[in-house]
């Protein structure tokens with residue numbers, strides 16, 4: 001299937017190569033000291049895909065495989081200092097945004113992305129690819145985004161190339177009830193993608209069927225053109241260990257995009273990799289709750305048992 005996706009604003013290429021062999025990819029997210037979700041998971045996903053990983057912290061989260069205990073948000077001023085420290089020095093190829101925590105952080109990240117796009121255009125360079133995982137609530141049920149910050153996340157989504165909601169997050173973005181079937185979810189994603197002019201990677205992990213499908217939904221390139229939907233199916237893995245799946249998938253997508261022709265190819269490969277990581281997760285023996293996936297399954301497999 002041919003996928004027509006919005007292109008980055010054309011900019012002269014400059015002297016340096018557009019795609020280095022090892023893309024420089026930045027995670028902007030919260031922490032998980034047990035390493036299964038957030039920034040720690042993102043860095044492992046980046047490394048598993050041959051990318052050079054960097055990380056800016058939005059929030060320090062005391063959590064483990066049983067749930068979130070507390071959250072500390074240093075605030076937008078220090079967040080901006082971290083972001084500028086990276087972008088003043090490093091030519092970033094792709095950005096993955098995860099937990100933003102609150103409205104002030106979301107708006108600061110948006111302002112930084114705008115400034116970066118302008119600086120890149122002025123230097124004749126394309127801006128980085130941007131993937132937004134609109135993290136709102138942890139699997140354990142703890143809020144990771146302040147109530148009332150949803151509009152700021154919608155505004156941030158408008159600056160991203162791809163947004164990767166699970167079913168409850170899509171419902172918040174779309175301002176509708178949570179879809180209970182894959183068909184309803186696809187319908188909701190298509191209408192959100194069209195009205196917001198955003199590419200959506202819809203994740204079906206919260207459904208309960210024999211498969212766990214994802215779908216890339218791209219709005220039509222003209223007002224009359226139909227949206228383009230590319231579905232990626234995978235057998236559902238029967239496991240407790242799904243902590244950090246959304247973080248790991250969106251990070252893989254950001255790491256792969258500079259190394260693939262388009263979002264569909266990157267999403268297909270990220271999904272296949274994540275399914276392998278889910279299958280291998282139970283052999284890790286990390287924590288006594290809902291454990292992480294094995295980011296290194298393809299690099300150095302662990303024997304089950």
Ligand SMILES: Nc1ncnc2c1ncn2[C@@H]1O[C@H](COP(=O)(O)OP(=O)(O)O)[C@@H](O)[C@H]1O
Pocket residue numbers: 165166167203204205206212213214234235236237238239242244245246247249271274275278
């Ligand atoms: N049990 C499972 N078996 C296979 N894939 C799964 C399973 N649970 C989640 N996934 C996949 O993991 C990714 C994250 O999905 P999801 O759980 O919907 O998002 P989130 O982690 O943000 O809540 C998606 O690619 C989804 O299809």
Ligand SMILES: Cc1ncc(COP(=O)(O)O)c(N)n1
Pocket residue numbers: 029030031032037038039061063098099135137138139140144242243244245246247
């Ligand atoms: C810092 C951070 N970011 C995201 C998640 C969501 O992951 P999950 O839904 O698997 O709990 C998390 N628990 N912590």
